[in-house]
Amino acid sequence: MSSNPDNGPAVSRREFDELFEAVRTWGRWPAPGRGAWNRVTADHVRAAASLVRTGTVVPIGRPWDTRPGPDNTRPALHHMSDLGDVEPPEPSAYKDFLGADYHGKSVTHLDALSHLAYRGLLYDGRDARGSVGAGGARFGSVQELGPLVTRGVLLDLPAVLGVDWLEPGRAVHAADVTAAERALGVTLGDGDAVLLRSGRFRRRRELGPWDCGAASAGWHVDAVPLLGERGVCLLGADGDSDVRPSPVEGVHSPVHTLAITAMGVPLLDNLDLEALSAACAGAGRYAFLLVATPLNVPGGTGSPVNPVAVM
Template identity: 45%
Template sequence: MEHRTDDAGRPALSPAEFRTLYARLHAAARGTAGRRGALDSITPEGVRAAATEVRSGRTVSLAAPVETRPGPDSPEPARHRLTAPAEGEVPAEGLDFARDRFEMNVHSDADSHLDALCHVIWDGTLYDGIPASTLTPDGASVLTVDLARDGIVGRGVLLDIPPLHGVPWLEPGTQVTAEDLAAAEAAHPGLRVGRGDLLFVRVGHRRRRDELGPWDTARARAGLHPTALEFLAEREVALLGCDSNSDAAPSTTEGVAFPVHVLAVHAMGLHLLDYLQFEDLAPVCEEQGRWSFLCVIAPLRLPGATGSPVNPIAIL
């Protein structure tokens, strides 16, 4: 797709161009249409094949620590407190228990989480044409995280974008193109993203945050350009995860603040994993000379939830 650029020279889409792209991706995804969306592309045979990726037995978390202190990207951080024992009330003898309570905004701009298929509302509907009226104060009634209650297990593939440009991270506002994804894949001979894969895209968000400190990511962050979703559609991936939230900010799609979310979740039925961290995984992939691995994702079983905190584990 030919696209214009905005005043900063970034690729831009008009409303009409975006809707044309939406229609094309939606049509391409209909081959695996179902209430589980793209997760249906993960087959038992695919899971067994993914298990052969395990060679060293090393496990690596893809989740960032949960933020419990306010910051520019987490104005309402998770709250965690010890509820017992009270200070000074620990018995000198006998049994007692330490207990705690945890509360969080699942879809924050700092914490690793999974977006369910009921998370994105577009033109009054959810994925698969489900009316948005199915969302109530008591929770969603369909397309919830319960679709993944048995876990998401498959071959994970990490595409590391910053090294392509000789930088440790992409600056906020940078958009990853389909050409970037193809180049990151081609940088590792023998690697090819395929049907049913769990695709992870590193933009270096976490490294930048660790080294320079948090910033207002709602206003500026690196992410994917909407047309990059054509790479995912062509390869029939099952899921997309990013160390940002997949969408770049500010958006260059006129009138749509989160175009990648609309395309991935609503048009293609892709569950998204937002604000992961790959700073532990990338060095291991480099050391072992391979960028694919068995991956296990186990969201919480939260009835009616539109998302869940998550700690994906790569097993190499």
């Protein structure tokens, strides 16, 4: 392996494939289309609900973004379809249309297990071309996941490091996870949803947008085995979880690949974690009830979503 001072050790394709095999959980779950979400039981939900103390609800989804920019190359659509100008009877109606090619760097969304294949295979070894077609996914759809409710944990790396944000290209390693646990007084556990804050949206508000596909802070692949050992069932980030540029030769989204395709862990991308960072700091705790309810889309490879953290 060679070294990059920003995004960490470079990883060869052979090393990545060995890592893929080491964290793979194919054949483990009774409902394979739900992947690691099989971990979450009613007991997990009750334990997460017990974390609600003040009743403070913190939205962590981004506004619907219709403005083109370097980090929004496929803007969401919003237009009015009825302006109340049709003849009575009363009342007059106002209606609007929403649409989005949401798998990108702007819309807050959930990636289901049908979203990514590696070497032609989806999670659990399902043939991708035989499982996803023009009509959508027949395996691993967002409909199979349903509402996601569990304990959320915010790993607030800028708060731990005493900086405003992580610079694009900065990788988060396994050692960063254990250091953050100590600093924030929280330990990742079975059935947790882990949200990684890099400070992306604070940086964006102060310095403006940039091409997040070319450079973003996020997980290095060397952190994934630790997350798997802890039994994490959902990963989220204010980026898309992957550090970019990718440290793995020939794999543009290696953490996506390990999480979704090897481990069956769905992802939440493009969360705005700034208000949650402030709420957690104010409360002195970094665990909370997380609720994410994707659209009930038969065959969907994911969904726009507006998750909330409840303190």
